[in-house]
Amino acid sequence: MKRHSLACILPPDLLVSLARDATHEQRLALLQALNVDSSFRQARAETAARLVAPVRLALAAAGGTPRRFIYDQQHSQSPTPGTLVRHEGDPPTADASVNAAYDGFGATYSLYWDVFQRDSIDDQGMPIAALVHYGTAFDNAFWDGQGHMFFGDGDGRILTDTTRGMDVIGHELTHGVTQHTANLVYSGESGALNESISDVFGSLVKQYHLGQTAAQADWLIGADIVGPLLKPALRSMTAPGTANKHDNQPADMTHFVQTTSDNGGVHTNSGIPNRAFAVTAITIGGSAWLAPGTIWYETLNDPRLKPNSTFAGFAALTLKNARTRYGATSPEADAVRAGWDAVKVPVQ
CATH class of the missing domain: 1.10.390.10 (Neutral Protease Domain 2)
Structure with a gap:
């Protein structure tokens, strides 16, 4: 039984479908995305296996302000955060991807707080981290189940800069909300x-x-x-x-x-x-x-x-x-x- 699998915005079936008609260069990029997808799915499954019941936490005593941390992976595929380039309250940077991730996190927090009075993903003010410029021309964005969202820059043909999708950011962070509420089996x-x-x-x-x-x-x-x-x-x-x-x-x-x-x-x-x-x-x-x-x-x-x-x-x-x-x-x-x-x- 799989409580969670890796929550990617592009599913593996779509990546495989795209690879069938892709050029050699595009196919290499898709294989890279599939390889990362597989590696992270295994790591996340091992973490998720320890979650045996839904996590339903009490409403935090205070809230209303997100805790955002934006890291630049500098095209590395490391699963750990790279260089911290912007955190809560910092002014915009010269990097549009950094700013878009920061704003998308803020928009997601605002919906959940303003409308549903939910304080972040776990309803306890959980910090959320964006890891931008993940990989080289990486065609995906995903939530790892441990407070990190990874953003690929895209190859320009399949995907463009994934930080531009406010709905995509909301989608991925909501996987975390589901993890901390209904904990729906991912199958x-x-x-x-x-x-x-x-x-x-x-x-x-x-x-x-x-x-x-x-x-x-x-x-x-x-x-x-x-x-x-x-x-x-x-x-x-x-x-x-x-x-x-x-x-x-x-x-x-x-x-x-x-x-x-x-x-x-x-x-x-x-x-x-x-x-x-x-x-x-x-x-x-x-x-x-x-x-x-x-x-x-x-x-x-x-x-x-x-x-x-x-x-x-x-x-x-x-x-x-x-x-x-x-x-x-x-x-x-x-x-x-x-x-x-x-x-x-x-x-x-």
Whole structure:
């Protein structure tokens, strides 16, 4: 049972798909990314194996200010932080990647604190570290489960500078939030829920920062970091399977993908709960971080949510939480049901 695997924004299946049509030079870069992916997955699995139950911590006594540390890896692939170049309260530097990582961490902290009163990843003011310029033209960004987010500069064709993706940063840091709340097993449907929750809150980070309504948002993940081979985005929450020519996400349970790769298709089948959230948010209208975000956040923190939850189990809890907070016959509860109905997940 895998509590956590390495949380990369580009999954291994996509890297393999890209390698099939890549030039020799591009294939070398993709193999490098896959090699790093494999090494970090093993290290993280060993750490995660020691987590035998969800970590649910009490609300910290004080909060409201992030604790950010930005390190320059100078193209090293070392898993330990390099040179500290900016920390909390420091002015911007001459390095745009450093500043973008700092701002993305701040935007993620702001969503969780302002809207959900959560003090950082562990709700106890946990410091968060960015390791920018990781590797040479490295095509990925990932969270290692131990307080570090690694940012590749991209090769310009597959990905560009990954620090530019505010939703990508929100996605990766949310893997840490999930680790400290529901601790969803990173395999099968529970793993796809894990990935979906990161996409949901990653999108909300971007929407909150830009002040967008659900109707105004593009609901695309990674649109700001993809190169020409993956345009226009990595994933679409409203139309799974249409984000780029390699996108094979299903849009409903009828097309659920049965596979043994990528921990049982965690990045593929996440399109189903992604669409359920987007439909819910658009149906309710207004700011998606308010009622829809609150329902999903309360479900993530609900003690009834099991680490091996299925889509149907998660869906049932979202409806229960919507009814409890907003009323059994409220528009919010009706919208939650409409969201899951749209993806053919039965909900009672």
